[in-house]
Amino acid sequence: MQDSAAVAEVARESGGWDRNSSYFYALLGTNFAYTGAVAVADHRVVGLVVGYRVPSSPDTQFVWQVATAAAFRGRGVATHSLAVGSGQTGPSSLPRSDGDPIER
Template identity: 50%
Template sequence: MADGAALWRIARDSEALDLNSSYSYLLWCRDFAGTSAVARDERGEPVGFVTGYVRPDRPRTLLVWQVAVDDAYRGRGIAAALLDGLVARVSGEYGITSVETTITPGNTASDRLFDSFAERHGAALEREVLFPTGLFPDGPHDPEVLYRIGPLSL
């Protein structure tokens, strides 16, 4: 739970993610720590994270909620290492065979991250709009495109 505030700050400073309430990051670190991962600097401070959960209706699918790396640590492969490590860990614990995430059009960093993830793991990648713009009740929002990756060869 102690990492929740740091994860919120990293998400806020990313300027790419939809920022959730600080409360949600605290809860996430309590309730979904087993399906999330945090990268730390030499002092033990969080510098990146990937949050996810196992889909209740598809228990062999890990939904990746957010991935972010502090600006000072970008370009070092931290996001890819976090994603690979998390999927390897939850695959063993939960029998995960596929990964899902949503990405807004124009988020090229996330698109590249998940394209390369699929390639590294010999998995197919399918895309389709999950939530079109009109479904968002709080103003203009880009559509969220669902990326389905699997089956994974780990």
């Protein structure tokens, strides 16, 4: 996952979360890419959802972290990222803020 350092920075900026390394997010982005989402605007990471599906119960998703960059809070980034990460909606349905797409 090429954005792992940026994802780690958004998680740290959000405060209160575990201090995970960029390598941790690279592993999650590689191994659990279909159960998480990264929101991007202005070519930078502005939000994230990290989680995984429980192997013994594929209909159950565990969400580990949800974070949004301060400048993008209150715009629905986390809500839509959760929907994308859980497969409830596709990236194209994410909202646009100030004309910038927010995508998975």
